[in-house]
Amino acid sequence: MELLQYFLDNLELLGTLTLEHISLVGVAVGIATLTGVPIGIAITKNERIAKTVLYIASIIVTIPSIALFGIMIPILSIIGHGIGYLPAVIAVLLYSQLPIIRNTYTAINNVDPALREAARGVGMSQNQRLRMVEIPLAVPVIMAGVRTAVVLNIGVMAIAAYIGAGGLGTLISRGISQSDPRQLILGAVAVSVLAIIVDYALLALQKRLTPKGMERAAAAT
Amino acid sequence: MIRLDNLTKVFDTPKGAVTAADHISMEVPSGEICILLGPSGCGKTTTLKMINRIIRPTSGKVFINGEDTTSLDTQDLRRNIGYVIQQIGLFPNMTIEENITVVPKLLGWDKARYRERAREMMHMIALEPDAFLKRYPSELSGGQQQRIGVARALAADPPVMLMDEPFGAIDPINRAVIQDEFLKMQQDLKKTIMFVSHDIDEAIKMGDRIAIFRAGKLVQYSEPDELLAAPKNDFVESFLGEDRALKRLNLVKVRDLASEEIGLVRPDDTLDTALQRIESYGYVNSIVMVNHKRQPVGIITAAVARTTQGHCRDHYQSVPVVVSLDDDLRKVASLMFAHDMTWVPCVDDDGRIVGQVTQRAITHHLGSRYRAHSKEDDGAALGEASPSSATKE
Numbered sequence: 110m111e112l113l114q115y116f117l118d119n120l121e122l123l124g125t126l127t128l129e130h131i132s133l134v135g136v137a138v139g140i141a142t143l144t145g146v147p148i149g150i151a152i153t154k155n156e157r158i159a160k161t162v163l164y165i166a167s168i169i170v171t172i173p174s175i176a177l178f179g180i181m182i183p184i185l186s187i188i189g190h191g192i193g194y195l196p197a198v199i200a201v202l203l204y205s206q207l208p209i210i211r212n213t214y215t216a217i218n219n220v221d222p223a224l225r226e227a228a229r230g231v232g233m234s235q236n237q238r239l240r241m242v243e244i245p246l247a248v249p250v251i252m253a254g255v256r257t258a259v260v261l262n263i264g265v266m267a268i269a270a271y272i273g274a275g276g277l278g279t280l281i282s283r284g285i286s287q288s289d290p291r292q293l294i295l296g297a298v299a300v301s302v303l304a305i306i307v308d309y310a311l312l313a314l315q316k317r318l319t320p321k322g323m324e325r326a327a328a329a330t
Numbered sequence: 331m332i333r334l335d336n337l338t339k340v341f342d343t344p345k346g347a348v349t350a351a352d353h354i355s356m357e358v359p360s361g362e363i364c365i366l367l368g369p370s371g372c373g374k375t376t377t378l379k380m381i382n383r384i385i386r387p388t389s390g391k392v393f394i395n396g397e398d399t400t401s402l403d404t405q406d407l408r409r410n411i412g413y414v415i416q417q418i419g420l421f422p423n424m425t426i427e428e429n430i431t432v433v434p435k436l437l438g439w440d441k442a443r444y445r446e447r448a449r450e451m452m453h454m455i456a457l458e459p460d461a462f463l464k465r466y467p468s469e470l471s472g473g474q475q476q477r478i479g480v481a482r483a484l485a486a487d488p489p490v491m492l493m494d495e496p497f498g499a500i501d502p503i504n505r506a507v508i509q510d511e512f513l514k515m516q517q518d519l520k521k522t523i524m525f526v527s528h529d530i531d532e533a534i535k536m537g538d539r540i541a542i543f544r545a546g547k548l549v550q551y552s553e554p555d556e557l558l559a560a561p562k563n564d565f566v567e568s569f570l571g572e573d574r575a576l577k578r579l580n581l582v583k584v585r586d587l588a589s590e591e592i593g594l595v596r597p598d599d600t601l602d603t604a605l606q607r608i609e610s611y612g613y614v615n616s617i618v619m620v621n622h623k624r625q626p627v628g629i630i631t632a633a634v635a636r637t638t639q640g641h642c643r644d645h646y647q648s649v650p651v652v653v654s655l656d657d658d659l660r661k662v663a664s665l666m667f668a669h670d671m672t673w674v675p676c677v678d679d680d681g682r683i684v685g686q687v688t689q690r691a692i693t694h695h696l697g698s699r700y701r702a703h704s705k706e707d708d709g710a711a712l713g714e715a716s717p718s719s720a721t722k723e
Contacts, residue, residue, distance in 0.1 A: 227419025229384055230492075231433050231482070232409030241432075245423040320423030322466025 115291040123280075123299060130276035130303065134266050137198045138258050141205030146251060148206075149213025150239065159214060166207035174200060174265045178272045197266060197274030204265055205258035212254025216247030245320045252315035259311060263304040267296070277303065332358040332381065332490055332522055337390035339376050350376040352546040353390070358539065360395070360489075361520035365533040368543035369569070374526050377543070378492050381524060382411045394490055409437055412483030412491035412521070416498045418475050420467035426478055427463040433486040444485075451481040454515060473504040480512065484519070493525045497532070509535060530570060534558070534577055542566050555581045575696050579660040584653055587695045588676050588685040593617045595630060597643035604642055605635035618675050619646050624682040626652055626675055652677050653687065659695075662687055 116123070152159035172180075181196040190196065220243050228238045270278025280296025283289070339351040351373040358364040366374035379385040381392050383404050392399045399407055420429050427448045434444035452459040455477040467475055476496065483491055497505045513536065516523070527533050533540050534554045541551045550562040558578045561567040570577070593607040595617055608617050609632075616631040619642050628646030638645055650669045653662050653676050665674060666689060673688040 221417075221419075223415060223417030223419045224421060226384060227413070227415060227417075227421070230382060230408060230413035230415065230419075232405045232407075232436055233432075234405055237436070242421055242423070322422045322424065322468055 112291055112294060116295055119295070123295065126275070126277050126279060127299065127303060130263070130266055130278075130300075131307075133194070133197055133269070133274060133276055134201060134259060134262050137201035137266075138205050138255065138262060140198075141202045141209055141258060142255055144202075145206050145209030145254075146213050149210040149251075150217055150244075152210070152214055153217045163207075163211055163214065166210055169203050170207045174204070174268050175271070177203070178269065182272070192272040192274075194274055196272055197269035197276075200269065201262040201265055204262055205255075208254040208257040208261070209251070210254075212257075213247065213251050216250035217243050219250075220246050246323070249315060249319045249323070252311070252318055256308060256311040256315065260304050260308050263300060263307065267300045331360045331393075331395050332364075332524060333393040333396075334377070334381075335391040335393065337377060337380055337392065338388050339373075339380060339385060340388045349546050351380065354548050356541055356548060356551050358522055358524060360522050362538035363516065363523040363525055363536055364539045364541060365537035366524060366526045366541050366543060367528065367530065367533045367569075368549075370528065371545075372543040373546040374541075374543045375494055376546075378494055378524055378526050381490075381492055382408050382413060405436075409433055409486065410488050410490070412486075412488045414476075414479050414483045414491065414493040414496040416495040418467075418472075418479045418499070420475055420478055420482070422467050425464055425466055426470070429467065429478060430463075430481050430485050432482060437486055439486075447485055451485055454484070455481050456511065473500050473508060476500055476508060477511075484521075489522060491521045491523045493523060495526050495528070498527075498529075505532075512536075531577070534580055542569065544569075576660075576663075578696055579663055579692075580658050582659045582695065583655070584657050584659065584662060584676050584687055585655040587659075587691045588655065588687050589691060590685040592675060592683060592686040594624075594683065595619050595642050597621070597627065597641065597646075599642050601630065601635040601638055601640055601642060601645060604630045605632065608632045608635065614673055618649065618683060619643075620683055623680075626677065626681075626683055649675070652683075654679070655684065659687075659692055663692060 148162065152162050177200050178196055181199060182191040185191050185196050185199075224242060224246070225238065228242045233241060266274070266276050267278035267281060270276055270282045277296050277300045280292045280299065284291070284293025284296055334354050334356050337351060337354040338349070341348045341350055354373070354377050356364075366378060368374045376385055380387045380390075381394075381399075394411075420426075421432070424432070427445070430448045430451050431439075431444040434447055439447070448463060449459040452462060457474065457477060462470070462474075462478075467478070470478065476499075480496070483493075497508055500508060509532065525536060527536070537554055539551065540554055540557050542549045542557070544565055550557060550566050552560075555578060557566070558570060558574045558581070561570055561574070567574075593611050593614070595604045595607065597619060599619075604617050604619075608614060608630075611617075615633075616629045617635075618626050619628045619630055621627050626649045629649055630642050630646055634645050634647075650671065651665045651674055653665065653674050655676055655678060657676075662674060666672070672690075673686050675683055675686050678684045
């Protein structure tokens with residue numbers, strides 16, 4: 110009961126922090142999509158480069174987030190942004206690369222060879238093949254990668270509160286340091302609920318972006 | 331016209347160079363269907379795909395309507411060649427209309443023109459435009475999808491088509507229907523077509539010419555009847571099968587060997603007259619009775635004529651079977667076996683008797699070509715020996 114009262118009293122703060130959290134993750138994953146998708150497409154041309162890129166991306170994901178923030182503090186201090194917004198966004202951007210690059214690469218690579226041959230046979234250039242056939246067919250899988258990145262990084266961004274990036278993690282870190290279970294629980298629940306809601310929202314978006322003719326095939330998988 | 335000049339493809343594999351197509355030279359005249367036929371791995375598909383550069387030739391040239399295609403831009407070349415593949419390859423993210431109009435769009439047609447063209451194509455393949463154009467490939471049956479595949483290849487009206495086992499994935503009943511539809515379309519369209527198949531019956535049915543491949547080499551290039559009558563070597567002969575003489579029945583029309591000589595009686599003739607006529611023909615044991623328009627009414631059998639007196643009109647039996655001049659001999663032979671007859675009367679479009687086909691004429695027609703060729707083979711046996719033994723290795 111006390112918790113509910115606390116929740117209602119701090120509704121405005123919660124809203125502000127949630128928006129901050131969403132914008133942090135949104136900007137970072139947005140940029141990651143803009144870089145990851147082209148990289149994913151580019152590496153389909155060469156298997157060796159693809160392996161290297163995916164290997165590096167998976168190594169990045171294995172670095173614990175708190176360590177990554179630690180590494181970035183001295184580096185980014187040079188330009189005066191050792192803590193705060195910038196390192197948080199960069200960390201999330203790096204973590205997002207693996208799911209987005211990997212899904213893009215897999216999706217483009219898995220386009221039915223017969224379709225690729227048909228596309229060549231009707232006289233599409235390489236860019237036309239990508240634009241008209243391969244990317245539309247890959248969109249559902251690419252979107253699934255973006256979803257994974259977003260949900261993963263809603264959690265990572267909560268830790269970024271420790272380097273002063275803001276967001277819902279602030280409630281958790283404050284709750285711990287002030288030994289205030291109300292703040293702690295509110296922050297934790299809010300982060301979890303946000304992750305679930307965003308996941309469903311992106312799933313809906315993924316379905317909308319799936320080319321109409323593929324809905325039946327997509328539903329089967 | 332498609333002309334291949336020493337077209338060669340060598341694949342580099344870990345086990346060394348493999349020659350998939352070895353100096354293939356051939357010519358397909360305008361408006362004809364040429365079937366590339368052979369067992370898998372014989373180079374027929376490689377040869378086909380070198381024409382639109384899905385596979386890049388190692389050496390050699392492709393001429394289309396006299397023009398050397400080497401100098402053409404790959405995309406331009408492909409947009410002017412219809413291409414149908416076994417897996418159909420309709421783009422699942424596009425509607426039927428978008429699939430059909432993909433080449434016209436690439437060629438920069440204006441919207442009104444390509445949309446009109448899509449409807450035209452749907453009529454050509456006998457699918458209702460309003461019911462199908464806005465649907466997606468996944469909503470169509472395999473047969474319908476391949477019709478759309480053919481429509482897509484034909485949409486920009488290319489002079490040349492390449493078809494890689496186009497009907498291979500369709501069930502046998504639908505396949506026969508689509509083959510017939512396609513042949514009918516081809517009668518008007520007169521495209522120059524290269525068509526890969528591994529099915530000898532399909533080849534005989536569809537092909538104006540058949541090219542037999544083996545181990546990357548073109549072994550024989552002939553018209554179907556010639557191929558069946560005179561296979562060049564043991565490989566071709568075994569590939570065509572022991573029943574190749576029967577397969578030729580498909581290719582010969584009643585018109586080609588119908589004899590105008592046929593005994594007829596009128597309803598007013600007596601059975602004596604009928605018997606005399608039957609006997610004067612020797613080996614037949616019945617005779618056709620016709621009305622005043624020469625249309626068959628019944629038959630009088632020798633047994634009846636011998637034992638009975640009276641007029642034909644009172645003693646005839648129904649005519650078991652007649653064939654028309656455009657039927658093929660396969661149908662005729664089948665009817666003969668089914669009705670235990672050694673001859674069948676044939677009729678023209680108005681149903682008037684114009685002659686007959688006899689078993690003797692059929693066997694003679696099929697046999698004469700073999701006999702002629704086996705004599706030639708004896709003479710040429712020495713000359714033939716070296717290349718055929720080379721291909722056996």
